[in-house]
Amino acid sequence: NAGVTQTPKFQVLKTGQSMTLQCAQDMNHEYMSWYRQDPGMGLRLIHYSVGAGITDQGEVPNGYNVSRSTTEDFPLRLLSAAPSQTSVYFCASSYSGRVAFFGQGTRLTVV
Amino acid sequence: QKEVEQDPGPLSVPEGAIVSLNCTYSNSAFQYFMWYRQYSRKGPELLMYTYSSGNKEDGRFTAQVDKSSKYISLFIRDSQPSDSATYLCAILRDSNYQLIWGAGTKLIIKP
Secondary structure, three states: OOOEEEEOOEEEEOOOOOEEEEEEEOOOOOEEEEEEEEOOOEEEEEEEEEEOOEEEEOOOOOOEEEOOOOOOEOOEEEOOOOHHHOEEEEEEEEOOOOOEEEOOOEEEEEO | OOOEEOOOOOEEEEOOOOEEEEEEEOOOOOOEEEEEEEOOOOOOEEEEEEEOOEEEEEOOEEEEEEOOOOEEEEEEOOOOHHHOEEEEEEEEEOOOOEEEEOOOEEEEEEO
């Protein structure tokens, strides 16, 4: 039972490049979320999903897209990377919304 | 005003001390309150959660909710250097089952 797996762990992008952060969970959770964590700002919700085929925007969705074609996977796409998107990204899954299980994070630097 | 406020610290205490970590919140309708612990370069992990008011104890950790004051606390007894981490409070927003996060308090336990 791997829990929540995020790839890659580290990434450096040039401004304007696009990429996809991968997230997979093996706990059959309906709820999945993407957060970014910046110093002094805590966790900010980017996008979330309450089940396959259903996604919604969080607090800071601009510049990011998501899709949820299966229960297990919830990829986050950066459309055109900007330095302001330099951050640590966490994926989380939950069976009730209350108890979230997090991945180990992806450290992204945009230069 | 933020929905959840948390002092980012750092809070530095000697080993063996009792630690008190706190958050305040704005919406009296909130019912589920969580504490997560995050070690450096790791994802947050659930430490404790409580429903409505009262105390909940788990080993050296006690979570307390005072709904009249809209104040939640985490107490750590006999603190250990291994407790050094960032502690984040989180509250469930019932309307969309998403978590609202405090900024996190960095705790340092000095041997």
